[in-house]
Amino acid sequence: MRSKIVSREHLNELGMDFGLIDFAKTQVPERNFGANVHGNLFEALVGAIYLDKGYKRTQNFISRRVIEPYVDIEKLEGKVISYKSILIEWCQKNKKTFNYHTYEDTGVNEIRHFSVKLSIDDRILAKARATSKKKAEEKASKRAFFALQDKISTQ
Numbered sequence: 001m002r003s004k005i006v007s008r009e010h011l012n013e014l015g016m017d018f019g020l021i022d023f024a025k026t027q028v029p030e031r032n033f034g035a036n037v038h039g040n041l042f043e044a045l046v047g048a049i050y051l052d053k054g055y056k057r058t059q060n061f062i063s064r065r066v067i068e069p070y071v072d073i074e075k076l077e078g079k080v081i082s083y084k085s086i087l088i089e090w091c092q093k094n095k096k097t098f099n100y101h102t103y104e105d106t107g108v109n110e111i112r113h114f115s116v117k118l119s120i121d122d123r124i125l126a127k128a129r130a131t132s133k134k135k136a137e138e139k140a141s142k143r144a145f146f147a148l149q150d151k152i153s154t155q
Contacts, residue, residue: 007081008036008039010039011036011038011039011042011043012035012036012038012039012042013038013070014038014039014042014066014070015037015038015039015040015041015042016038017070018042018045020038020041020042020045021033021037021038021041023041024037024041046058046061046062049061080145082138082141083138083141083142083144083145084137084138084141086141086145086152087118087141087144087145087148087152090148090151090152091120096120096121097119097120097121097122098118098119098120099118099119100116100117100118100137100140101116101117101118101119102114102115102116102133102136102137103115105129111131112131113129113130113131113136114129114130114131114132114133114135114136115127115128115129115136116128116129116133116136116137116139116140117140118137118140118141118143118144120144120148125143125144125147125148126140126141126143126144126147127140127143128140128143
């Protein structure tokens, strides 16, 4: 559950909900902000509270101002953060071998891509392509998850 609460996506949502971008003083144009600026600002806020007020006050802030009003535990419980971890767990539990064969895809684009072939018990189950190895593996895992969803339980 902790990993779902502090996921990058959720931290970005919290940063947006708090409207922290309005308090950021910078000469950098907004179009140059990274995709995770809202989550980064939220993390900076929590860190500043901790440094100024200590652990107990930070814990109270998180409980009262973040968890209670913004975190829907039931919604988060059903949310999948990593298809790769679910798939690996399922393979280990069911004594299945798995392998992510990752290779650089030169393609026609100037942007570097990576391709992945995911095999379970020496059978290629899914392929994917993305701009990073991690993203390609997650994409392939998601495809394999849906191919095997009748066998895999997310509980």
